Amino acid sequence: MAVILDGKETAAKVVAELSAQAEGLKRKGINPTLALILVGSDEFSVRYVKMKAKRCEEAGVVAQLHHLETTTQKELIALIERLNDDPSVHGVMVQLPLPKGLDELATVEAISPEKDVDGLNPATLGKLLMGEECFPPAGVEAIMELLKRYQIEAEHRHWVVVGLSNIVGKPLLALLTNRKVSATGVHADNPHMARYAKEADVLVVDAAKKWAVTADMVKPGAVVLDNGNNYEGKKVYGDVDFDHVKDVASAITPVPGGIGPLLISMLIRNTLKAAAK
Amino acid sequence: MAVILDGKETAAKVVAELSAQAEGLKRKGINPTLALILVGSDEFSVRYVKMKAKRCEEAGVVAQLHHLETTTQKELIALIERLNDDPSVHGVMVQLPLPKGLDELATVEAISPEKDVDGLNPATLGKLLMGEECFPPAGVEAIMELLKRYQIEAEHRHWVVVGLSNIVGKPLLALLTNRKVSATGVHADNPHMARYAKEADVLVVDAAKKWAVTADMVKPGAVVLDNGNNYEGKKVYGDVDFDHVKDVASAITPVPGGIGPLLISMLIRNTLKAAAK
Numbered sequence: 242m243a244v245i246l247d248g249k250e251t252a253a254k255v256v257a258e259l260s261a262q263a264e265g266l267k268r269k270g271i272n273p274t275l276a277l278i279l280v281g282s283d284e285f286s287v288r289y290v291k292m293k294a295k296r297c298e299e300a301g302v303v304a305q306l307h308h309l310e311t312t313t314q315k316e317l318i319a320l321i322e323r324l325n326d327d328p329s330v331h332g333v334m335v336q337l338p339l340p341k342g343l344d345e346l347a348t349v350e351a352i353s354p355e356k357d358v359d360g361l362n363p364a365t366l367g368k369l370l371m372g373e374e375c376f377p378p379a380g381v382e383a384i385m386e387l388l389k390r391y392q393i394e395a396e397h398r399h400w401v402v403v404g405l406s407n408i409v410g411k412p413l414l415a416l417l418t419n420r421k422v423s424a425t426g427v428h429a430d431n432p433h434m435a436r437y438a439k440e441a442d443v444l445v446v447d448a449a450k451k452w453a454v455t456a457d458m459v460k461p462g463a464v465v466l467d468n469g470n471n472y473e474g475k476k477v478y479g480d481v482d483f484d485h486v487k488d489v490a491s492a493i494t495p496v497p498g499g500i501g502p503l504l505i506s507m508l509i510r511n512t513l514k515a516a517a518k
Numbered sequence: 519m520a521v522i523l524d525g526k527e528t529a530a531k532v533v534a535e536l537s538a539q540a541e542g543l544k545r546k547g548i549n550p551t552l553a554l555i556l557v558g559s560d561e562f563s564v565r566y567v568k569m570k571a572k573r574c575e576e577a578g579v580v581a582q583l584h585h586l587e588t589t590t591q592k593e594l595i596a597l598i599e600r601l602n603d604d605p606s607v608h609g610v611m612v613q614l615p616l617p618k619g620l621d622e623l624a625t626v627e628a629i630s631p632e633k634d635v636d637g638l639n640p641a642t643l644g645k646l647l648m649g650e651e652c653f654p655p656a657g658v659e660a661i662m663e664l665l666k667r668y669q670i671e672a673e674h675r676h677w678v679v680v681g682l683s684n685i686v687g688k689p690l691l692a693l694l695t696n697r698k699v700s701a702t703g704v705h706a707d708n709p710h711m712a713r714y715a716k717e718a719d720v721l722v723v724d725a726a727k728k729w730a731v732t733a734d735m736v737k738p739g740a741v742v743l744d745n746g747n748n749y750e751g752k753k754v755y756g757d758v759d760f761d762h763v764k765d766v767a768s769a770i771t772p773v774p775g776g777i778g779p780l781l782i783s784m785l786i787r788n789t790l791k792a793a794a795k
Contacts, residue, residue: 346645346648346650350641362641362644363640363641363642363643363644363645363647363648363650364627364639364640364641364644365640365644366640366643366644366647366648367639367640367641367642367643367644367645367646367647368623368640368644369644370640370643370644370647370684370688370689370692371623371640371643371684371688372684373623373640399710405695407647407648407649410695411647411648411692411695412647414691414695414703415647415688415692417703418682418687418688418691418703421705421708423702423703423704423705423708423710423711423714424702424703424704425700425701425702425703426691426694426695426700426701426702427700427701428698428700431698431700433676433700434700437700
């Protein structure tokens with residue numbers, strides 16, 4: 242039976258530390274502030290941004306919510322540029338996806354890399370690849386943080402990333418090029434996916450598909466990190482068949498309760514880092 | 519015996535096509551222009567930049583050479599910004615490495631992504647990772663071009679990249695995340711490098727080490743692309759033991775005469791693309 246990598250418990254520890262950091266900054270007269278930009282009224286996005294704002298406030302970070310029911314590309318860019326120039330704002334994030342008709346790439350490119358605490362701007366991803374200082378996307382930070390908190394060796398291992406989204410799989414591979422590891426990236430629909438997955442010492446699944454990875458695809462003793470978030474009604478399923486894989490792996494994240502709960506705390510941590518500069 | 523992927527012959531064909539494109543642009547009143555910035559007097563860099571300028575002129579592209587024997591960071595950035603703003607300049611490149619005391623990252627970040635024809639700016643690398651339009655570094659373009667010209671299927675194959683430099687290995691992995699392939703990145707000094715190399719259908723070696731890859735590390739029938747450039751006196755050696763690997767591989771680049779001769783033509787091609795916009 243694998244060690245369960247408990248994201249909720251880890252997030253609570255992280256948030257306690259972040260609250261102390263936020264207090265420290267306030268004593269120096271810095272009021273850490275994250276601007277959250279939300280466009281449109283997608284139910285999931287509205288709820289998620291509100292939860293981000295709530296968690297920020299709980300950690301002592303000001304959440305400055307900019308909810309635009311409708312907007313134009315020009316207005317959106319102008320808002321981002323205003324926030325880039327506002328010294329009282331330390332982090333700027335835009336909730337994706339944007340409603341149709343708005344250009345996501347142009348929008349995230351407008352975020353100043355110094356304030357890009359959600360790792361959305363291509364310049365941030367490029368720096369991650371180059372091994373330069375930047376704010377990696379929260380999903381990437383959450384994975385590395387879980388390994389660190391559970392004292393699981395990340396280096397000198399073979400990593401396999403199944404599923405290559407712009408927010409987790411690809412930036413994680415970019416980060417790993419700068420570590421002492423070997424790493425394979427494979428799309429979830431690759432006919433040989435199972436064979437590559439089974440070589441992994443550390444297996445990250447970002448497939449956006451319920452139970453894409455089953456027990457037969459996992460090397461005994463592997464560490465398994467599941468970024469899945471597949472809803473069926475109100476119930477959420479991972480990309481990994483947890484109930485069976487937990488008997489093969491040495492450590493595994495549950496879904497829900499694994500990577501997910503850490504995401505917002507990583508965003509807050511990046512905001513505090515930006516504020517401390 | 520493997521097919522020899524002849525970079526000289528391929529470059530000659532590419533340059534002939536590019537010359538025709540340059541002619542076409544000139545007929546429309548566009549005079550394609552590449553600004554080449556060289557700082558200091560490193561013998562290799564001076565020679566290489568002069569060769570780039572010569573090849574540009576041969577292809578009908580104006581090479582605007584800015585050779586600064588010494589400079590400050592501020593002056594260098596100011597020059598780049600002036601060239602960014604100059605509508606008669608379509609591409610801007612800075613020969614790396616820069617002399618000590620200058621900040622390479624800050625320098626390449628100053629190059630406008632629209633003119634970053636050598637793929638140096640982190641924003642370009644980030645777009646490559648995201649699968650967005652950009653000018654990939656010449657080494658990456660050269661590899662993909664050789665495969666295309668020799669009609670070697672790049673997709674549905676397993677790629678392995680040995681050695682992860684910022685100019686070839688890493689950006690190539692970034693590009694591959696957007697193709698229908700699986701790809702492993704492994705550092706040349708990884709103790710298991712040979713095992714991963716041997717799984718490759720397409721093996722790219724960017725190890726900066728003479729004969730880092732030997733015949734026993736290559737799967738029979740693999741396609742082998744060697745970015746090595748290791749000088750011993752006046753003689754240059756690849757990262758791959760060509761004489762023996764050629765009997766195992768189905769196709770292989772020689773060194774010299776493989777990827778190298780294509781690099782400048784890829785830079786010219788990117789400049790023409792920028793000029794055509």
